[in-house]
Amino acid sequence: MLDLSPLELEALALSLRVALWSVLTSLPVGLLVAWVLARREFFGKSALNAIVHLPLVLPPVVVGYLLLVLLGREGPLGRLLYDLFGVGLPFTWEGAALAAAVMAFPLMVRAMRLSLESVDRRLEAAARTLGAGPAGVFLTITLPLMAPGIVVGALLGFARSLGEFGATITFAANIPGETRTLPLALYTLTQTPGGEGAALRLTALSVALSLAALAASEYTARRLRARIGV
């Protein structure tokens, strides 16, 4: 089981890299959005909420195509990126990470928002009376208390990124070694005559990976909750 072929290793490493970057880059943004949605009242809040949740209800292919329209070489944002930094996102692993991040974003925001809403604001008020300013309160009270939610959000995002298919194949295509992650490799094998055996091996690999991530996050979240005493 562990003697993976070079192609399988490549797909696994790429999947992990894409999922990791997807989570790392969207975590801070997701935290900010979760905070804004949980704590602030402003005009256009429900519009923001809808936009954040859009990838959850849209077909992934539509999201991938929208990204292509926006960020493609001829797209308004894509041209800007290319002119300013000489980078293009479509058909690169960074593009795959972006597609995965967009798809995972609503799940992460939801988890973090829920945990933020369950933080007892009276504890924050108590910290203010003890001399901590708003930023200090966030770092020493709010963030530690919502840590389990952040871990859960990160795991959900990671798992969602690992499984991302539709938006990735539309925006970043299916390029071996660049954007062919596990699901894409599996899809390719199922389209290849005689690829059933290899497809099964990849399936088992995906299941093992997801279970490991789930177990790791359960363990971390439980330890964090024990520390908070809830």
Place this chain on the structure above:
Amino acid sequence: MLEVAVAKRLSAFEIDAEFSCTTNGIVALFGRSGAGKTSLVNMLAGLLRPDSGRIKIEGVTVFDSSRGLDLPPERRRIGYVFQEGRLFPHMTVRGNLTYGLRRAPTNERRIQLDQIVDLLGLEALLERRPHDLSGGEKQRVALGRALLANPRLLLMDEPLAGLDQARKDEVLPFIERLRDELTIPIVYVSHAMPEIVRLADTMVLMSNGRVEAVGPLDEVTSRLDLRPLTGRYEAGAVLEARVAGQDAAFALTELSFAGGRLWVPRLDLPDGAALRLRIRARDVVLAHARPEGTSVLNVLRCVVKDIGTEEGAEESAQVDLRLDAGGAALWARITRRSLHELGLVPGSEVYALIKAGSIDRYSLGRSTAAGRFFPDAE
């Protein structure tokens, strides 16, 4: 010194509170549930913003709507002990205690960790987490945490309300100790008269979002016109007294106060010790002449000052009288029929009979304001 004039419209009612008082010892903020006490202290702490007004605490204006001034809570340096403790669950007791201390200006860290650990008996709890502390322990930690921030004023919002009597008796002595040992002004919010009588020197009486009376505790509690607010069950007089002697053979202690002498069940206190006692109106019997052959040990000559009239007083069987016993105020609750048969009117001379046993230990508290009644003392 506390100078407050604030207005705030809340969804349920309106707060329009104005008072000023000195902050020597403990200021009790008393009122029924829903009188606006918590809202008022939240405004003092900066957790609730008044619609308009001014708040000046110990010489520092922390809020003034006319100048657009509203200091955030972290810059007011006002300690707050909440009813529910509000300990940080993700920190140890030590982490909780030092949270405010670490943030206090270095040159104003008068109160140190060791001192508070000692005063509140927290040594054994330091490495524990809030969720495995008892209710009383939690409140002691909350008290220590607020004190260690070295505040200019300490607010305590019904810190004992969530505790049973045993836990209350565990925490109360600590509050008395910090009142006596740390010279920190305290505003103590409560609707429990026994706690207030035991702890406070000054009383601010609140009702329906307004401050109805401010003054020395004994003065406010002995005002008949405030009776509907201070409560029927609570009716009684607060006296400042001093131990005058012991009767070892009969296990009694003699106290002296402005109105004369009182015998109470034996108190383990040295002669001259100051204390405060409370005599409930329903424990006082009135007589025209000094009675002979009675079991009552305490007979005080008094003058009727005031006869209580309340809404619906015509239907009520009982009436409260305020008496003057050599300058000290006493209350008596008798039936209206007795009032009629004795023909008492303001100015009548009467004898107040008080059973020694009715002044129980719980009504005793150490006084810090005794100098007011015993100018020659200390």
